């Protein structure tokens with residue numbers, strides 16, 4: 001149990017990839033905080049699953065874009081050894097009445113400002129801990145040109161790489177590390193609902209390995225980023241050959 005005695009906060013862990021990251025870190029022995037903003041019952045179900053499997057978990061509801069709420073979350077939960085910035089607003093849930101400006105602000109607020117605020121609060125308390133680490137969940141979309149409706153999302157994800165570098169550089173004197181895990185297409189429950197089997201097959205055909213990732217394959221990269229104490233400021237591409245990073 002390599003994460004025994006460590007506390008991990010996974011933002012946006014009520015479903016999808018975050019849920020599997022939370023379960024995986026708990027299976028490695030971490031005490032996991034399952035965060036979400038809007039669906040506490042789903043987050044509680046994730047925590048219950050972890051506890052039923054013999055792990056340690058609790059739920060903390062907090063909108064990561066709310067600075068006061070984020071500060072309060074860290075004040076209540078510290079010490080937190082590992083922060084996984086995973087929360088995002090689903091880019092396919094833009095309401096038609098939203099202006100471009102409102103949408104851009106919402107995406108930046110949750111995806112990028114949320115990660116920044118959590119990292120800032122994390123950093124202060126992590127200075128006092130040995131071997132703490134941030135993992136930012138980006139996307140292959142950080143490196144690919146966006147369709148018109150995905151511009152805000154892609155830009156927010158590219159911004160996370162800047163956060164990783166900054167926290168890696170500023171954290172190194174304190175043995176605080178920061179890395180980015182960069183998934184390609186991942187077959188989450190939401191994606192399975194949104195795509196018809198034909199659409200899913202068409203998307204999979206664009207991937208060199210011919211299939212989307214399972215969330216467990218993303219969680220495995222998070223575990224690696226947390227465990228390897230000589231990896232910092234780096235990006236782990238987990239995209240099935242969808243994109244070859246330089």
Ligand SMILES: NC(=O)c1ccc[n+]([C@@H]2O[C@H](COP(=O)([O-])OP(=O)(O)OC[C@H]3O[C@@H](n4cnc5c(N)ncnc54)[C@H](OP(=O)(O)O)[C@@H]3O)[C@@H](O)[C@H]2O)c1
Pocket residue numbers: 011012013014015016017018035036037038039040062063064065085086087088089090110114137138139140182183184185186187188190191
């Ligand atoms: N799925 C993919 O194919 C894919 C590919 C590449 C990268 N990624 C990245 O992987 C991560 C997880 O993706 P996913 O598909 O699992 O996402 P998802 O299904 O859309 O889940 C997003 C999570 O974020 C939470 N959330 C939303 N707004 C929040 C807020 N203001 N504060 C705190 N939590 C909030 C949601 O719960 P509540 O709404 O209840 O708060 C939910 O738990 C994201 O960063 C995404 O960009 C995903």
